[in-house]
Amino acid sequence: MEFTARVPERRLGPYPLDEDGIASLLTRYEFGDSCLRRVILDQEYGARAVRxxxxxxxIDARVVSDELRWEPVCLDLVDVRRFRIDxxxxxxxxxxxxxxxxxxxxxxxxxLCAERFGALRPAGSEEVFEGSALVFEAAGGAWSVLQPWSR
Incomplete structure (x- = not known):
């Protein structure tokens, strides 16, 4: 029995969330009025846990270079140390x-709720978590373009 709808398969990527990868992500997509569709948390436990x-x-975001067409994009974060979802x-x-x-x-x-900073850069990770309603801290990650949602 399947309890949730599947997430679309990857179409392009993954691209690392390094300086170049983040710049590509922010150049490709317009995030104003985009929508977070799904948050999937996965944790392995026990002595044999490898990750x-x-x-x-x-996230459903608009593609800047394609007449602002909607496209699902995912951020995969690895070794997540802490997160906050209010x-x-x-x-x-x-x-x-x-x-x-x-x-x-x-x-x-x-x-993902960084509008409180405006143009200012936070001074440290505590400031990032302080007052943000949707934030994650991880060792690294990647982003990918997904296939369109099935109807």
Whole structure:
């Protein structure tokens, strides 16, 4: 028995979430009014666990170079150390600004509610988590373009 709808298969990528990969992601997509469709958390436990916590974020965003057509894109974060998801009843995760990517202490912070910073860069990872409703801290990650959602 399948309890949730599948996430579309990868069409392009993965591209690393390094400086060049993040620049490509932010150049390809317009994130204003995009929507976070799915957050998938996966954690292995026990002595034989080979990986830490992984998170997949699936976002419907608009492709800048293709008349702002909607396209699903995913961010796969590996070895996620901590995250914060503040939910409110009846609220959909509409992203008003592009994700903000920062690095502190060798870890990548992905803040999907970064509009509170405006043009300022946070001073540290605590400031990223402080006041953000949707943020993840990981050792690294990648982004991919997904096939269109099946109807």
């Amino acid at each position: 830490g916590r992984v998170v997949r974020l699936v 939910e409110s009843v009846g609220f959909s995760w509409v992203l008003y600004d592009p994700p903000q990517f920062t690095r502190f202490d060798g870890l990548l912070q992905v803040d």
